[in-house]
Amino acid sequence: MSHTLVSMAGVSKTYSLGGNVVQALCEITLCLEEGQFVAVMGPSGSGKSTLLNIMGCLDRPTSGTYLFDGENVSRSSDENLSDIRSGKIGFIFQQFNLIQHFNVLENVSMPFLYMDVDQPTAMTKSAQAIEKVGLGHRLSHKSFELSGGEIQRVAIARAMAPEPKLILADEPTGNLDSQTGERIMDLISQLHVAGTAVVLVTHNSQVASRAQTIYYMKDGCFV
Amino acid sequence: MVVLCKLSAYLKIAIMSLRLNRLRSMLSILGIVFGVMAVMVIIAVGEGMKNEALQQIEQLGIRNIYIRAIEVTAEKKVVASKNHGFGLTWDDLVRIRSGCATVENVAALKELNAAIIGGPREITPQVVSVTPSYGEALDLRLEGGRFISQRDCLLQNEVCVIGREISRSLGRSGQLGGIIRIEDHFFKIVGILGMSRQGHEGKTENIAARNYDEMILLPLGTMVWLAGAGDRQVGGEGQSLTELILQIDAPEHVLDSSRVIKRIMTSLHPDVQAYQIIIPLELLNQTRKAKRMLTLFLVTIASISLLVGGVGIMNIMLATVSERKKEIGIRRAVGAKKKHILVQFLTESAILTFLGGVIGISLGGMAMIILSFFIPWQVDITVEAIIFPLLISSVAGLFFGIYPAYKATAVDPIQALRS
Structure with a gap:
């Protein structure tokens, strides 16, 4: 019996930009089971990233209810949201977002700094994750010494190292050539196979086709 | 962890x-x-x-009050001598002692201009004559021998107590029992002063603590021969002294006593103030x-x-x-x-x-x-x-x-x- 990981009911998000109120998300209702692989597609400005930010507890909805892993986080404090992100949610970004002057191991082990995990465990788990993405021989390389594909693999290792329940990938292949993108998608698919729920935001329908379910968004709503 | x-x-x-x-x-x-x-x-x-x-300041002793003779102009000297004799006298000491009940001990010192014959070349010793109470008032420590006694002063014994540096530079003749010639007289060394608490001459204006390492102390009274006929013997009324030291019974009485002493001194020397009063405690404060x-x-x-x-x-x-x-x-x-x-x-x-x-x-x-x-x-x-x-x-x-x-x-x- 699978367990509901993400449950959104009537989630809306509005911003006020220079006096204008912008509706970024409009009454989104979504349910995601543990281990499910979902892709979200849609044109730029359709609200994909906002959805991902709220789902990833980086942002709070203006209205509606969001239950993550059974806990209502719609009105949670910043501290509480950080607690949920730490260890339960992993992010993969289009811009990779590694810390340049850190080496591979330091980047991957960063999430453990904010978790209640001792140093040896953190190092072991980080090294294992790096091994899984095939960069075991590059532990002490700085990120600027790596190729784009390798950098994204480090980012995947960072997201998966704490063994989160949910991985959110925002255009993970957007800055990579198609061949490298394929390999990255292989890795993400493996995460899903291993039991992690994955939400993938993309423009690319080929990339999206890897998911079990595809949602289309337009003007802040699912269509 | x-x-x-x-x-x-x-x-x-x-x-x-x-x-x-x-x-x-x-x-x-x-x-x-x-x-x-x-x-x-x-x-x-x-x-x-x-x-x-x-x-x-500590070397001067916080219970002590010093009265030091200072140089005055020739005119003032004349005025002063008409009235009551010039400078500090034994009489001042006696009057203060009887006039101020808190004075526990008194000592006096007179600087002498006397040449040491065959003395050490590298240092110029300062020759002073002191009362027996001087050592106690200044808490001088002896490395060996004894300090100047009452008997020495009364009998005008030709004995001296010398500083460490002098003793060292004189070599064998600078030991206890050695003889030092000052002017035409021979003084027997009866005591050698211990390490002085201060290594060098005082620089702070007004305080000018003495450097005991380079001093020769004689009994007050023996300077009769050295300083010429002008000076009379210890106890003589006109005896001109360089420094009076008044030891007060307790530190808390020092400031009050100093006021009494100032009054006595002013009454004794109404015209010319040829002295200065130094109160180490006040300096300390x-x-x-x-x-x-x-x-x-x-x-x-x-x-x-x-x-x-x-x-x-x-x-x-x-x-x-x-x-x-x-x-x-x-x-x-x-x-x-x-x-x-x-x-x-x-x-x-x-x-x-x-x-x-x-x-x-x-x-x-x-x-x-x-x-x-x-x-x-x-x-x-x-x-x-x-x-x-x-x-x-x-x-x-x-x-x-x-x-x-x-x-x-x-x-x-x-x-x-x-x-």
């Missing part, structure tokens, strides 16, 4: 970040470096100066007061220099925060709370200031070694001269690091990640 690991991880991250901008980090701490250096040097030099003064003022002054300087240094750190840390917004966003995304970001940036500013403090202290130490060649008193590097600047620099670093660190926590992770 986990906390320690995290702390070391924060330190590691901070050091890595600071090393990325090595030159900028070094420049940002210059204010702190020089501030700490200045505070340290001022404290150490001031402390040395104070100790020097206190040592001299003045020195302490001066030290308090100095401390206040130091705190002001320290605050200003550290304010400037702290603002320098704040400036750099603000620049760092705005440059590292992306890093802050990434950290927040992987689970860092605001407090984690705060601690990270505070750690960086604390390391910067602490480093500034350590460099400042090292430079301060070097500056003091160089300074000690140029200033006459000893430079005292006390624990407070090290701890105080280090402490305030760290506190200043933390204080001025708070605002940039707070700015770092206010960074919106979504915006930061998008940038």
